[in-house]
Amino acid sequence: xxxxxxxxxxxxxxxxxxxxxxxxxxxxxxxxxxxxxxxxxxxxxxxxxxxxxxxxxxxxxxxxxxxxxxxxxxxxxxxxxxxxxxxxxxxxxxxxxxxxxxxxxxxxxxxxxxxxxxxxxxxxxxxxxxxxxxxxxxxxxxxxxxxxxxxxxxxxxxxxxxxxxxxxxxxxxxxxxxxxxxxxxxxxxxxxxxxxxxxxxxxxxxxxxxxxxxxxxxxxxxxxxxxxxxxxxxxxxxxxxxxxxxxxxxxxxxxxxxxxxxxxxxxxxxxxxxx
Ligand code: YH5
Numbered sequence: 328x329x330x331x332x333x334x335x336x337x338x339x340x341x342x343x344x345x346x347x348x349x350x351x352x353x354x355x356x357x358x359x360x361x362x363x364x365x366x367x368x369x370x371x372x373x374x375x376x377x378x379x380x381x382x383x384x385x386x387x388x389x390x391x392x393x394x395x396x397x398x399x400x401x402x403x404x405x406x407x408x409x410x411x412x413x414x415x416x417x418x419x420x421x422x423x424x425x426x427x428x429x430x431x432x433x434x435x436x437x438x439x440x441x442x443x444x445x446x447x448x449x450x451x452x453x454x455x456x457x458x459x460x461x462x463x464x465x466x467x468x469x470x471x472x473x474x475x476x477x478x479x480x481x482x483x484x485x486x487x488x489x490x491x492x493x494x495x496x497x498x499x500x501x502x503x504x505x506x507x508x509x510x511x512x513x514x515x516x517x518x519x520x521x522x523x524x525x526x527x528x529x530x531x532x533x534x535x536x537x538x539x540x541x542x543x544x545x546x547x548x549x550x551x552x553x554x555x556x557x558x559x560x561x562x563x564x565x566x567x568x569x570x571x572x573x574x575x576x577x578x579x580x581x582x583x584x585x586x587x588x589x590x591x592x593x594x595x596x597x598x599x600x601x602x
Contacts, residue, residue: 333381333418333438333461335509335539335578341601342573344588345381345420345581346374347545348412349388350404364407371412378589381439382415383581384408384432385422389443389471389516402431409435420463426450433458441541441581443467443516445494456502463509463541463579464494468517478517484529487512491536509579511541515548523549527568530575539578544568546583566591 336343348367371382386404387396396404401423409419413436420439421432425448429440438460445464446452455462466487468478480486491510498508512526512533533540544550550564551557562584569580569588573595582588596602 333420335461335506338534338576339601340578341592341596342577343380343579344378344585344592345383345541345579346371346377346379346585347581347583348374348382348384348408350384350386350408360403360407363404364411367408368411371408372415374585375415375417377586378592379417379585381418381420381579382412383420383422383441384412384437385441386428387423387425391471391473391475393471398425398427401425401428406431406435409437424448424451426454429454429458433460439463441465443513445490446498447494452497452501452503455498459507461507461509462498462503463511464491464498465511465541465543466490466513466516471516474517478519478522480522483518483522483525484532487526488533488536491533491538495536495538505538509539509541510536511543514542514544520549520552523547527571527575530572530577534576540576541579541581542572542577543581544572545581545588562587570595 348371350363350367374382384405386401405421409432412419418439419437420441421429421437422441423429424442424444440455440460441463443465446455468474495508499505510533514523545565546558546561550561554564565584566587569582570591572580580588
């Protein structure tokens with residue numbers, strides 16, 4: 328089956344659900360790559376059955392303190408998964424900052440680049456322009472290793488918007504069509520709880536940048552700070568913020584729990600008389 332093309336939903340269309348498939352060294356703990364591939368493929372199949380519109384494949388952990396991954400290692404992690412999940416017929420996005428990984432992933436069948444470093448790594452901008460696929464530009468203050476050490480903003484929403492506007496301009500100057508660009512405020516990436524809450528409250532302001540908004544809030548630490556719950560107990564709070572983000576204009580929600588988020592989207596669709 329050929330994967331369908333990825334087209335961003337307009338203001339009057341239902342938001343898309345992006346399912347998160349992480350391939351990290353933890354999945355290789357038994358030393359065999361076979362299990363991690365079959366695991367990821369099984370999760371992807373379930374996500375598609377539950378209503379995922381996009382599958383986001385990541386081979387680099389951006390959690391604070393996580394080990395850096397080499398280009399070769401990242402390619403070895405993601406390419407077999409992409410090749411194996413193409414059959415489900417849904418667009419695949421590659422969560423990477425490395426130009427070489429973008430190239431290998433798109434050649435293997437990925438149709439979108441999701442970059443937490445907003446194409447600022449060497450050659451990433453040129454590579455994304457050459458590949459002509461949709462790109463998500465995310466805001467991050469600092470680098471993953473140290474980003475949560477007292478992040479500072481003048482006004483977090485305005486600072487994030489300034490950054491995203493500059494990256495949109497740089498992308499357009501590099502030859503990336505505006506229609507291919509989506510933006511993401513980067514919840515939890517160099518932000519305190521207060522910063523994250525202000526960004527979510529003011530998410531609608533980001534629509535003024537004229538690019539579809541993607542958000543990743545699922546199971547994040549800010550939900551742990553609010554509810555006092557550990558990462559595997561954050562489903563309810565994740566669903567609450569998914570609905571709030573949709574109401575404030577998010578066009579793509581990046582989530583772990585696709586089936587439950589699909590119900591949330593049904594509520595949103597019914598309320599707004601969509602489809
Ligand atoms: C994002 O927001 N995030 S990777 C910590 C967690 C739970 C989840 C402690 N890639 C984003 O998902 N891409 C990641 O609990 C992303 N937007 C986009 N576009 C971090 C992550 C996570 C971290």
